[in-house]
Amino acid sequence: MNKDISLKRKLRYLMLIPVFIFTITACENSEDNAFTDWPIIEAYLTPGCPIQVKLSRQLPFSSEVTYSDDDINNLEIIVYDAQDSVTLTPIGNGQYVDSTFVLQEGSMINIRFSFNQKNVSAYSYIPVKPSGFTQSATSISISQMGSSSGQPTSPPTMPEPIELNWTNDDASYYLLVIENIEEEPEAVFEFEDDEERPAPRFRKQPSTASGVRLNAMEFQYYGMHRIILCHVLPDYATLYESTSSSSQNLTNP
Structure with a gap:
């Protein structure tokens, strides 16, 4: 039957899932093999839905590393496009949100903040x-x-x-x-x-x-x-x- x-x-x-690409700039140079406390940025963006960004730290292979004093839950994270910008609200566990910024399909979304005395920037494009x-x-x-x-x-x-x-x-x-x-x-x-x-x-x-x-x-x-x-x-x-x-x-x- x-x-x-x-x-x-x-x-x-x-349901659009861009992955952020980020760059880090700083005045000082570090040795190639030295561990640097860089943040990991994860964001999933959908037009019409609130912005959600999650930050986390790298997990080094060695236990003898030094992390920066930055609080992963208390950073000033700014998201912007060609017309508008907003500072995200931290909600704990490295997560930041905002419901007022209007995500537009076909637009370039940027993010910036300071971490470990470095300027961190990231960007992504929202497909149509x-x-x-x-x-x-x-x-x-x-x-x-x-x-x-x-x-x-x-x-x-x-x-x-x-x-x-x-x-x-x-x-x-x-x-x-x-x-x-x-x-x-x-x-x-x-x-x-x-x-x-x-x-x-x-x-x-x-x-x-x-x-x-x-x-x-x-x-x-x-x-x-x-x-x-x-x-x-x-x-x-x-x-x-x-x-x-x-x-x-x-x-x-």
């Missing part, structure tokens, strides 16, 4: 949202597979892949996420009670293509699924590839 998997047409386009999205189907039917469904009398017939396409004239990077949004989704492949169930979502690795194919066997659950198409920067694509194909160590878009 075939059951349906539906793809929700409403897309969440504006995807456009021209089309899909060849809104649902597919797949037979449930497992012991309770019985042995098939013939090999199952797989439905045609679903084609997803969008405009990508400038060869930008796009990340696609397919997420099951049912409260208690039914599994396509039956599992034993003690087996770990797969995640209710899967991703397509960032690429510069203008479309992808979704094959029936990629879906783990029946029911309604949400399509999330993310326009990401090359830095994020590189980080994704170097971390893992599943991107489990990255913040979910």
